[in-house]
């Protein structure tokens with residue numbers, strides 16, 4: 690998606706260890722116009738999939754997921770990383786190893802929000818090794834919901850996440866695909882959505 694790749698070229702900053710910082714427009718300060726465009730793109734791509742819920746993980750997946758949900762006309766659910774006192778219902782839980790924080794956390798969604806009648810579109814800001822997506826897939830499976838697709842803003846194609854998800858037979862659509870972050874520079878793969 691041209692707007693997104695252009696914005697990464699302009700405002701993305703490569704940190705060591707294969708990490709891209711996008712805090713100007715996604716992970717801290719958020720550009721609502723760009724996020725709305727990404728949400729609409731996801732909605733277009735998955736329009737014929739009979740999606741009933743959009744699911745993401747807090748916090749940076751929320752903005753694109755909300756716009757995708759709005760465009761699809763369905764609710765958005767974000768998995769929580771820490772249990773709140775107000776989450777007093779039965780929970781779906783799984784554990785996720787965080788690539789950037791290097792800690793394992795338990796993520797959860799109240800069981801009442803997902804059921805075996807749901808077809809879910811998962812959305813996240815980054816795809817690296819696929820652990821966040823795998824944790825969300827696990828939550829959906831616990832509810833008997835089907836994951837119809839995964840929409841990612843920025844895929845780091847030099848990491849293993851896409852392969853992991855394709856091996857589960859789940860379609861992955863990434864709006865920007867990064868081939869490498871060598872020498873402080875972002876190199877994109879040709880094909881992106």
Ligand code: 5GP
Nearest residue numbers: 708709788789815816817818819820821850
């Ligand atoms: P994965 O679970 O696929 O290994 O990593 C995805 C999660 O880690 C995303 O939810 C995102 O928060 C974080 N992440 C992975 N790589 C990067 C990166 O290069 N930059 C930023 N800002 N976050 C990343």
